[in-house]
Amino acid sequence: MIMFLLLAIIGLRDVSVGADTLSYTEDFIRFSYMSFSEMWNLAFTTKEPLYVIISWMPSLLSTHYTCFLLVWALFPVCSLYKVFKAELHDSKDFFIAILIFFLLGLFAFYVAGIRQTAALSLVFFAGAKYLKEYNMKDITSVIKSKTIYCFVIFIGLSYLIHNSSILFLLAIPLVFLKIRWWYLLLVFVLLFIGKYVQIDQIVLLSKLFFEDRFATYGTVYESSQNISALMMQIILFLICFIVKDKLIKRDIRNNFFFNLLFVGLVFQSFSGMIAEMARISFYFSMFAMILVPRAFKEYSISYRKLIYFVFSVVCLYYLFFLTGSNLPEYHSVL
Template sequence: MIFKLNVVIYILFFLLLLIGYLSKKNSNNTILKLLCFCIWLIIGLRNFDCFPDTMGYVSDFDYFKKMSLDKIWDFSKTKTEPLYVILSWLPSIISDNYQVFLLFWSLFPSIGLYFFCKQNLETPKDYAVAFLIVFVLGYFAFVASGIRQAAALSLVMISYRYLMKITTSRDFLIANNFAFIKFLALITIAFTIHNSTLVFLAVFFIRLLPFYSWYILIAIGAVSIGNLFHLEQFTIVSAMLLGDRFDHYGTSIVSELSLSGYFVQLFLFLLCYVKRADLIYNSKENVFFLNMMLVGLIFQAMTGVIGEMFRIAFYFNMFAMILVPRALAEYRKSRLGRFIVYLFILSCFIYLFFLSSSNLPAYESSISLL
């Protein structure tokens, strides 16, 4: 009997989620390392014909691998995302097999998730919830099909921690704070892989904002605007940021990526909002996370204007991976709260396995086990 390797790893991954959630240990990142390793294998061992994006990237690799170092360098200078070209060529030094190419790029999301969770969460239970949110948000389906923005998002995940070290306006002076230099360096690198990284610079403004409950009205109102109106100026700016990707996604509006995604994110936000007082008391940076989730909701609502906006929303709603586990930790302090947590976990699995056709993608691996 033949077993597809990706199925075996999928099963192992969800077993690790269960073990992590049931773990009584207060601090142990072994589960986190294993979860990230599984993500790396699942994404890296996919077939080249899984999703249209994957086939396009493999075609790029087939084109790049035929070039010498001098030619690939000159070719990269003609592109708006030169580092993507150079990094896509690098695996050809080891092998011209596309699987090596995919395994190389899948390192980015797995490493990004590792540092993102390790720096912000503490327990195996938190890690398990964070990775469940990875699937519920559709982030896994996104990185399993893409490469460029998945890599850029991973660098953003690492970079934001340096931004959080900037606490005063004086810290923005390069001479005073190397954290600012590191943040800008990572964002610049991410920009040369995927130009949409520019939108993350909004954090300079969001970082200084307090949190007010009336912000929610803006996020809720945005979904009406996004589904009723087409804003010409918004379309022009998006085309500039997204380039060739705008032609592919910008005119297609997929309901599952817009309204259902919006309501899932709204539910996650409200789950955190109920515990906002406790979250803010525990850490002031949770104010930043709440605001980032709200901005993500606004971008998600704009998929009614441009389908590609769900991709931009990831730069902001990814912080749900941190805030939701922290909120659930507060819920677990009471009997009713524990019941809500169990109901939430159950709802997530029902959504993934029975209600969502894209967030838990079914795809083939090119490797089989006998």
């Protein structure tokens, strides 16, 4: 029911919702007048041909932009459904995961964008399903296993929709790294560097992956908002870190999700200098939707209910009264 409602919200949005929805629907209208051969030729003159191909397909059913938006809305909805179904266990887990979905700004991003939303969705599914399966000490199994090739195929498909997703290949070595206590200290060092030191290579990387796509997505593009997003990620990381040993003892694969959250913090720490780093951070920080619900189950049962209650109340208060970017103004096409 949650995912069905999310599909309706994302797919039935008006073109006024989000900074880029209108431009994407204009793309669809342009594609809809093309024949198959014209579309095919256009697709392979662009860097992201799969975006053109998938965007053209809804025109076979209808030329109304809502059909186009509903097709693309299937990517995040199906991804979240499959991952939540496989990795979470009960209604409390689902509730916490959905709260984090809003806290990280993913909802605001998903009702604004198309290409990177789809890429994030494929990456979330691929990372949760394939990479977490490996034993950290057995690198040979990674090379021999078919799952690593399935993972690479998914990353390749997401790259053909939005080329920034290629950065998630960084997740592969994270399978073999153990979480360390000094990770959090390093985040504050990176925050200082990103705020006061100009790093030309990162600027070049940002231009390479985003080109002219610097539109505001309604999620955290002012400097102060970027710091707020970083603090939010740090809080979620700390919630998990406090029960780190219990989490890893229960399931060694949780170590991988810890490393993903840390890398997300690293990218977010640079967003004060380059706002687009916040968008790259999503590829890694979104796995908090898996790890944080698991972390809550490791706290003492005597005060676990209180933790659930306090966390829920604080999150809802923050979303509805303290921030305007995580819950953007919404209008339905209906």
